[in-house]
Amino acid sequence: MSRARLSRRSLALTAAAVTLGATFYGVGAATADNSVPRSDKEIPNLTDVVNEIKAYYGDTVDASGEHFASADSSYARQLAGIEAKAKSDLAHALHKGGHGAHGGHGKPAIVLDVDDTSVITYNYELEVGFNYSPASNQAYLDSKNMPAVFGMDTLANWAADQGVTVFWITGRPEAQRADTVRNLTAVGYKSAPDTDHLYLKNSANPPAYLTCGSTCTTIQYKSGTRAHIESLGYDIIGNFGDQYSDLSGGSADKSFKLPNPMYFLP
Template identity: 50%
Template sequence: MRKSLRIAGIATTCAVAGAALYGTGAATADNAGSRHTSEPQNIALLVRQIDEYYGASQDADGVWHSSPDSPYAKDLARIQAKAKKDIKRAAAHAGKGKHGKKPAIVLDVDDTALLSFDYEKRTNFTYNNDTWDAYVKAAKRPAVFGMPELVKYAKSKGVEVFFLTGLAESQREGAVTNLAKAGYDTKLDPTHVFTKNKPNPPAYLSHCATPAAWKCDTVQFKEGTRKHIESTGYDIVGSFGDQASDLAGGYANKTYKLPNPTYFVE
């Protein structure tokens, strides 16, 4: 699976939008005032809004791109500007708290470090294990706007960088190759890039995973891994993700939720 659970963003966003737009209800002819409707937002209009948010365009090869001038890119820039201030402040106090642990940041990969908008558009926002696996292994995704620069800034302040992804261990090579190609000039070895290794889960996830049975949900997997990172001598000063489940569970001083209206992961 893409992360631990992949739910089509269109359906999920429609339900949420519908509840917000129509949740107050409307009287019906047969039972005025007592029955409430919850019609979802029109899917064609929602796709149009998503395209406008990303500044969607398609090149001659049929690849979908987001615009660096889009509302999406501007939202990212605001979050990253705040994060850089926090990183600078945390780095300046490194060693003075948390028993002298070295500061670190942790980044999710899908739509936090690498942008999957082309995949979402090509598949009409519908996930499929085989097409997703091929897409990841092709290692052609662009970086999420501004994130390689944020990593570079963190490193310039002496902050260690880790990646924590729900991608499978079998997809590690594609992810690492793509991160390097996308401009992430940082350590990308297995001690700095953590994938979901279901066949051979690490001991620090023994509370929810064994070689015989993987029972970790997204929060348990990412929480347990952040806890492990901190146990090796780091203080996670910032955790970055595009899903709430990327960030839940603690073991990070601050969390940064990046925008992603295309899918939802529990």
């Protein structure tokens, strides 16, 4: 997920069931409605929405005031269903050997987004009132680790045990590489998030395989990076993200949408 352009980031106050093809499995896409409300009655009450988000995540608070999602929350239960489906599909692709509908025959791989796909930003979002800024995000990452998204560490580790190579593609800037590596390792991801397997956005010096250079949209950046991974001899049998912009653009046999009602990123 990309946080680079704050002006395009918004709290997702609505969710719409959007069908983007049979390769997607998960939940409805959060959408940003650009229409102008004609009355205050057309606008969800922000306090109510935040309380609903807390209830969905099963908000728990520790002695130091840190907020965490609960393992028995609706969020965790929804994740479990998506992950069970994903594991079944990945196992089937590996057993079949053809690696999915596109018939890829490269080395099997999966791609994970980082924020709210591999690690959960819930505590950070509450700390900043869902008002992301690069400075507050960097300060948080410098001092804290975000917990693993329920079940995703287990799923990624299971895939690695089956001989699947795990990659990460994130919209986090290159400057956050050390924080990201530390966090992923600390919360239980066993695959090495090294420079060959963890891709961060480098706007100052974009890689040559991204023809859009420093002007890439999220979809161009992520799909272009997946295409690059495939050019290295891999077949991406599963692509995981919490935003549809993580998943669009091809270069994956199957994609899995994880729930995230906290914000929408185009």
